[in-house]
Amino acid sequence: MMKIEEKHAGNGSLVGKSQLPLGEKHQANDKPEANGKAQVSPKQEADGKGDTPRKSLNLYSWQEIQRHNQETDQWLVINRKVYDVTSWADRHPGGRRVLNHYAGEDATDVFRAMHLDIDIARLYLKPLLIGELAPGEPSQERNKNAQLVEDFQELRRTLEAMNMFSANLGFFSLHLIQILILEALAWLMLWHFGNGWPITICISFLLTISQAQSSFLQHDTGHLSIFKKSKWNHLMHRFVMCHLKGLSVKWWNHRHFQHHTKPNIYPKDPDIDVGPLFLVGDLQPIKYGKKKIKYIDYEKQHLYFYMVGLPLLMPVYFNLQSMQVMYLGRYWRDIVWVSSFYIRYFITFGPFYGIFGTVLLIYLVKFLESPWIACVTQMSHIPMKMSREENRDWLSTQVLATCNVEQSFFNDWFTGHLNFQIEHHLFPTMPRHNYQKVAPLVRSLCAKHGLQYVNKPILKAFGDIVRSLKKSAALWMDAYYET
Numbered sequence: 001m002m003k004i005e006e007k008h009a010g011n012g013s014l015v016g017k018s019q020l021p022l023g024e025k026h027q028a029n030d031k032p033e034a035n036g037k038a039q040v041s042p043k044q045e046a047d048g049k050g051d052t053p054r055k056s057l058n059l060y061s062w063q064e065i066q067r068h069n070q071e072t073d074q075w076l077v078i079n080r081k082v083y084d085v086t087s088w089a090d091r092h093p094g095g096r097r098v099l100n101h102y103a104g105e106d107a108t109d110v111f112r113a114m115h116l117d118i119d120i121a122r123l124y125l126k127p128l129l130i131g132e133l134a135p136g137e138p139s140q141e142r143n144k145n146a147q148l149v150e151d152f153q154e155l156r157r158t159l160e161a162m163n164m165f166s167a168n169l170g171f172f173s174l175h176l177i178q179i180l181i182l183e184a185l186a187w188l189m190l191w192h193f194g195n196g197w198p199i200t201i202c203i204s205f206l207l208t209i210s211q212a213q214s215s216f217l218q219h220d221t222g223h224l225s226i227f228k229k230s231k232w233n234h235l236m237h238r239f240v241m242c243h244l245k246g247l248s249v250k251w252w253n254h255r256h257f258q259h260h261t262k263p264n265i266y267p268k269d270p271d272i273d274v275g276p277l278f279l280v281g282d283l284q285p286i287k288y289g290k291k292k293i294k295y296i297d298y299e300k301q302h303l304y305f306y307m308v309g310l311p312l313l314m315p316v317y318f319n320l321q322s323m324q325v326m327y328l329g330r331y332w333r334d335i336v337w338v339s340s341f342y343i344r345y346f347i348t349f350g351p352f353y354g355i356f357g358t359v360l361l362i363y364l365v366k367f368l369e370s371p372w373i374a375c376v377t378q379m380s381h382i383p384m385k386m387s388r389e390e391n392r393d394w395l396s397t398q399v400l401a402t403c404n405v406e407q408s409f410f411n412d413w414f415t416g417h418l419n420f421q422i423e424h425h426l427f428p429t430m431p432r433h434n435y436q437k438v439a440p441l442v443r444s445l446c447a448k449h450g451l452q453y454v455n456k457p458i459l460k461a462f463g464d465i466v467r468s469l470k471k472s473a474a475l476w477m478d479a480y481y482e483t
Contacts, residue, residue: 058082058131062141065133069104075130076107080139083128095254098261101268106140109152109394110261116224116233116429144393148449152395152426155445159427164438167226167431175217179244182210187348195352204361208368214244215373216416222252223428242337243344246362247318250334251325260428264386264401271377272386277301278309278469281386285472289479298476302469314370315363376414379405379461380421383468384454398425399446403454405461407436414458422453 060082068075074086076099085103089096094114102110115121133139140149159165186203193199221237224230234249241249255270262268264281272280276295279285285298296304326334342362349358385400392400405411405419418424420435423442430438446453456464 057129059134060131060137061134062137066104066141071100071103074099074103076102076105076111077133077140078106078108078111078125080133081125081129082131082133083125084130085128088124088128093253094257097254097268098257101258101262101265105391106144108140109149112156113394113426113428114257114260116228116230120230140393141391143391145449148395149393151445151448152393155441156427158441159430159438164434165427165430166228168433169226171431171433172217172220172226175213176240179210179213179217182206182213186210190349190352200361204364204368207361207365208372211245211365211369212372213416214240215369216418218245218252219416219418220432222249222256225429225431238333238337242334243340246338246341248322248326248331248334248338250329250331251322254325255321260425262389263398263425264381264384265390265397266386266388268389271381278305279472279476280382280468281472282475283386283388285476286479289476289482292480294480298473301473302466305466305469310371310374311367312370313374315366319366372414375462375465376416376418378465379403379458380418383461383464395426395445395449396451398422399451399453401425403456403461404439405458406455407439411458412436419458 065075065077065082068084071089072086074084074089076083076085085092085099089099092099111121112118138146140146186206189199189203189206218237218241220226221233221240224233226236227233237249241247241252259269259271264272266281266283267273272284274280275284275288276293278301279288279298288294288298322338325331326338345362346355346358349361353361380403381401384403399422402421402425404422405415407419411419417432417435420432420439423430423435423438424432426442427438443453
């Protein structure tokens, strides 16, 4: 680190003297507003072609940046620029924990992966800029493979040039039409044939298919992969997630984005924090075993997965979490939208089943949907590597924690294209109908850098969930009964 010439007003010390080019203030809605001085467009700023003369920035070493990795002191590096996001974390649309997960690290690739409109995102970043990496510092931490990082960024540029991030609106329109037809068909069958048991069973399966496919469509809109404008994706997300499924988008966003940024990283990924009911991976079972913790008989956890995990994931775990987040967070917009789901069901099915019967129908459908969604969401991650934070590059982080399932028309439909989980995790805003096109390029890049690109049959993928739970149980037993 160069000799300090002056102190910074925030946390940490400087390597060089500077004055920050911050010429913005925030409105009440947190959107940047020009202050009347010379303005530079986001595009000009990104290209470094603004008319405003560039002033010198504070220079930092990686050693200094890595000290700022606490919840109350968070710095990020994006394209060699250093940002203090501590004060912004609570307002981050993806949740504050996502930022904390990358505090003290290079976040260039995750920033590009998770944001649809980079120019807009840069406007929010600009007031948080505090400096840049010193000239002698590498663009990413020294433990990362610079050539691998550059090759991945080149791949992304290639895919952008190929328009792989442009959605086919016809594809997603047909997907929505499929969902609405199934919902309408269920009502028409009740209206025409009555509410006898055979018809009730039949419409329950129709609604289960509709709900599962709605889960996949909300996933698309939640990742901003349909429309070019974020606001239309957000509106569609609320319609599908809240109105069609009765779940909170705030809950989903804050949970799911953590999973995407740090998949299978304990304890940052909430999807693998399933104790004390289940122990997954290698670390949790050994930790519980050494501490002689035995909330349940973990030797049989693979059986509990069939009896509890599969049927109760949607109607109990996700549903209760969603309600808890909505009401404790006072997310009134979500509450109103989710209420419209229940109102619609009572209006549509209440005349046939009454209030109590309609509630039973709602939760019967969630119960039937649950094994479908549980298998699809868990097959790509539970059997893969789980670890504590190792600060790997974006490509390695995603590929080591993720696997694919073989492509077929049925697999694509049944999984909502999440059989291409590797491609989805590398490029979350990419429309899913393009995953198959980019998969050979991703596979080639993995081969070049010695990363195993796992692709397996769908039944093997389902079976690997249980085999993984058995393996974790064996690790717990060894540690628990060790004398």
